[in-house]
Amino acid sequence: MSGSTGAGAAGMSTQTSGQSGAAGATAAGGATMSKADSKGIMDMAMVNMAEIEMGKLAQSKSQSAEVKTYAQQMIDDHTKGLQEVQTVAQAKGITLPTELDAKHKAMSAKLAKLSGDAFDREYMKVGGVASHKEAHALLKKNEKSAKDADVKGLATKMMPTVEQHLKAAQQMPAAKSGTTSGK
Secondary structure, eight states, X not given: OOSOOTHHHHTGGGOOSOOOOTTOOOOSSOTTXXXXXXXXXXXXXXXXXXXXXXXXXXXXXXXXXXXXXXXXXXXXXHHHHHHHHHHHHXXXXXXXXXXXXXXXXXXXXXXXXXXXXXXXXXXXXXXIIIXXXXXXXXXXXXXXXXXXXXXXXXXXXXXXXXXXXXXXXXXXXXXXXXXXXXX
């Protein structure tokens, strides 16, 4: 939607089924896309969905204004990122997951059980530092090895935002106090 050509409209009519997409990518119009590129798109969607989910949790559970501000930025930026991933996926005929995978559900469930400073430390450690290191590695991999130009371009476009999120998380007091994840 942001600066893309009319390619997004081409795959729209192929997305009529109500599948969750959690099982894998379906390539209605994207038969030429490699499995690795399809997985890259799916992984980018999952990372964005997880950040949104954890950010919403932080909005409701954190008592730190600083953590809540960071969480709101995660919700805003990753919602935008997810929309960009959805636009590319739709153009390529890829059905994205609609709910978190087991790994990310477990991360959210663990966070949901915490409160106060313990929540803030864990959120900044997991949702701030660890998940953005994971996202950075994922984007770097897609930037380097994706064969599809749109997948590669999406990874390149998202990289500065993820780097900024990681740096901000590493500098947060909640990420440093009581954890070893400050770097």
